[in-house]
Amino acid sequence: MLRYVLKRAAYMIVTLFIIISITFFISKLLPGTPFADEKLTPQLREVLFEKYGLDEPLYVQYARYMLNVAQGDLGNSFYFEGTPVTQMILQRLPVSAFLGVQAVILGLVLGLGLGIIAALKHNTWWDTLAVVVAVIGIAVPTFVLGPILQYIFAVQLGWFPVAFFESWWHSVLPTLALSVFVISTVARFVRTEMLEVLGQDYVTLAKAKGLSGLAVILRHVLRNAMIPLVTVLAPLTIYLITGSLVVEKIFVIPGIGEMFVSSIQVNDYSMILGTTIFFSVLFIIALLIQDILYGIIDPRIRVAGGKE
Amino acid sequence: METERKDLTPDLFGAVEIDEREGERIAGPPVGFWKDSWRRLKKNRGALISLGVITLLFLMAFILGPLLSQYGPYAQDLSRRFQGPSAEFWFGTDDFGRDLWSRVWAGTRVSLYIAFLAAAIDLLVGVPYGAISGYLGGRIDDIMQRIIEVLVGIPGLIVAILAMTVFSPGIITLSIAVAFTGWVYMARIVRGRMLQLKEQEFALASRSLGAKGFYLIRKHLIPNSLGPIIVNMMFTIPTAIFYEAFLSFIGLGIQVPRASLGSLIDSAAAEIRFHPYLLVFPSIIFVLLMVCFNLLADGLRDAFDPKMRK
Numbered sequence: 001m002l003r004y005v006l007k008r009a010a011y012m013i014v015t016l017f018i019i020i021s022i023t024f025f026i027s028k029l030l031p032g033t034p035f036a037d038e039k040l041t042p043q044l045r046e047v048l049f050e051k052y053g054l055d056e057p058l059y060v061q062y063a064r065y066m067l068n069v070a071q072g073d074l075g076n077s078f079y080f081e082g083t084p085v086t087q088m089i090l091q092r093l094p095v096s097a098f099l100g101v102q103a104v105i106l107g108l109v110l111g112l113g114l115g116i117i118a119a120l121k122h123n124t125w126w127d128t129l130a131v132v133v134a135v136i137g138i139a140v141p142t143f144v145l146g147p148i149l150q151y152i153f154a155v156q157l158g159w160f161p162v163a164f165f166e167s168w169w170h171s172v173l174p175t176l177a178l179s180v181f182v183i184s185t186v187a188r189f190v191r192t193e194m195l196e197v198l199g200q201d202y203v204t205l206a207k208a209k210g211l212s213g214l215a216v217i218l219r220h221v222l223r224n225a226m227i228p229l230v231t232v233l234a235p236l237t238i239y240l241i242t243g244s245l246v247v248e249k250i251f252v253i254p255g256i257g258e259m260f261v262s263s264i265q266v267n268d269y270s271m272i273l274g275t276t277i278f279f280s281v282l283f284i285i286a287l288l289i290q291d292i293l294y295g296i297i298d299p300r301i302r303v304a305g306g307k308e
Numbered sequence: 309m310e311t312e313r314k315d316l317t318p319d320l321f322g323a324v325e326i327d328e329r330e331g332e333r334i335a336g337p338p339v340g341f342w343k344d345s346w347r348r349l350k351k352n353r354g355a356l357i358s359l360g361v362i363t364l365l366f367l368m369a370f371i372l373g374p375l376l377s378q379y380g381p382y383a384q385d386l387s388r389r390f391q392g393p394s395a396e397f398w399f400g401t402d403d404f405g406r407d408l409w410s411r412v413w414a415g416t417r418v419s420l421y422i423a424f425l426a427a428a429i430d431l432l433v434g435v436p437y438g439a440i441s442g443y444l445g446g447r448i449d450d451i452m453q454r455i456i457e458v459l460v461g462i463p464g465l466i467v468a469i470l471a472m473t474v475f476s477p478g479i480i481t482l483s484i485a486v487a488f489t490g491w492v493y494m495a496r497i498v499r500g501r502m503l504q505l506k507e508q509e510f511a512l513a514s515r516s517l518g519a520k521g522f523y524l525i526r527k528h529l530i531p532n533s534l535g536p537i538i539v540n541m542m543f544t545i546p547t548a549i550f551y552e553a554f555l556s557f558i559g560l561g562i563q564v565p566r567a568s569l570g571s572l573i574d575s576a577a578a579e580i581r582f583h584p585y586l587l588v589f590p591s592i593i594f595v596l597l598m599v600c601f602n603l604l605a606d607g608l609r610d611a612f613d614p615k616m617r618k
Contacts, residue, residue, distance in 0.1 A: 019462060026470055029474060138546075151584055249557075261428055
């Protein structure tokens with residue numbers, strides 16, 4: 001098991017290393033430097049170059065960049081001069097995290113409920129409802145759903161604020177927009193798994209030996225059906241990252257996603273690349289956790305050498 | 309009721325000739341893989357309707373859409389800003405007085421181009437990569453799989469951002485982002501099939517008749533994997549369409565004045581309070597595309613491999 005975890009971790013580090021290296025060389029390729037200001041005299045520019053180590057050979061700069069990133073220093077923003085990217089990310093992280101966690105909890109609760117009911121009442125209108133919700137969740141993306149929610153519940157009905165982030169009421173619509181995808185993914189997954197487990201012999205056995213319906217479902221069906229839910233962990237992380245970009249943009253929420261989108265609009269490259277690294281780390285950690293959980297849950301994967 | 313009883317005498321009975329070859333006679337025309345799949349697909353109403361809608365959207369985007377409007381997608385006229393849907397402008401006009409009808413179909417063309425590109429990359433890169441990796445096995449397979457494992461760890465969004473910082477945002481950046489990681493899942497699926505198929509008897513037979521690697525892959529192994537290949541390709545398409553719209557929505561994709569469904573939805577979201585029709589039309593087309601491609605992919609999966617049905 002330890003070998004498996006180490007192997008997975010090694011891949012992740014290689015992947016991260018490649019991503020960060022690419023970002024470094026791209027940042028070197030970019031047109032314009034932070035010191036392209038024409039008011040700077042050549043002497044002053046030289047001083048600045050020396051101060052930031054830009055006069056040194058590329059490999060020294062590369063090594064320092066790698067060391068800095070390893071220590072969590074993602075450089076300074078071009079646009080907000082001198083503000084460290086890391087600091088800006090940390091400042092905005094709580095809002096994004098709050099929204100993401102709230103959406104995942106809501107999505108898990110509703111998704112699990114819907115999936116379980118749909119499987120137990122297979123081929124009834126509950127089942128149809130689950131399938132319809134699943135299709136909507138896939139086909140109607142956040143950037144369509146967000147404005148629609150805004151229009152119906154904020155503009156027309158006036159139940160919730162249209163945008164901004166000042167109180168918990170402001171977080172209701174964004175959370176809803178974010179969680180629809182989670183609901184549909186989880187519901188579809190749980191439904192399929194439950195249906196499969198319900199047909200297994202050990203469920204029949206459990207019923208035959210006289211366990212009550214509830215006990216069978218809680219102790220035998222749910223437990224086994226939950227296991228594959230691990231597979232949605234990595235896609236969910238990606239989704240929350242991309243979803244936060246969209247939702248925070250639509251609802252003007254001061255989170256990382258909104259910061260990222262606006263730094264694209266003002267060409268703040270150091271911010272873009274820094275946030276890119278942050279997102280990559282997030283995703284790769286999620287992938288690693290998912291792989292490790294896989295290994296713990298399903299020993300067959302370990303035996304197969306962790307392929308697939 | 310009285311019936312006349314006849315005496316049953318042995319001479320009333322005769323031996324029935326059984327032609328042994330009769331059992332081998334084929335009663336109907338043979339049903340091949342494609343015909344069988346098509347028959348199953350025809351039973352799936354959702355998939356058939358989706359196929360029809362996709363064909364219709366194709367026609368609208370490339371032929372009928374531009375033909376039915378005398379205004380181009382980029383023609384601005386500030387005197388006709390924000391006109392609601394009317395007989396002249398079927399979908400209304402936007403903040404620069406551009407005809408939304410033309411812009412929506414221009415955006416649909418971008419989506420369909422991306423769909424085509426993603427499918428092509430799947431076929432041209434994913435299939436050969438997976439086939440070579442799976443067929444050769446051993447050391448080469450190991451190296452090729454390690455490369456894939458690293459690629460899987462790089463989210464598509466990151467690729468798009470990095471591509472954008474080097475090239476300017478636009479169709480090239482989008483294409484790179486789609487092409488870079490889109491083929492990975494196809495390669496994995498094809499490799500799995502190769503590992504399964506290359507040990508089977510028909511492959512052995514072909515090999516013992518002198519078939520060499522490339523010929524064997526092309527003539528036997530890939531044709532036998534066509535079902536999964538097509539199904540996977542069909543699932544790649546809506547993912548790619550969504551991805552393009554998403555990138556355009558956050559400003560990394562198609563740039564104004566060019567139109568994409570994503571960027572149209574983006575600018576419409578800002579005007580939602582007063583001009584909701586701007587959001588309605590691109591959203592409907594986009595959702596139609598997504599639903600139809602997903603349903604068609606589901607239908608094809610069931611048609612090609614009924615065992616996979618869930």
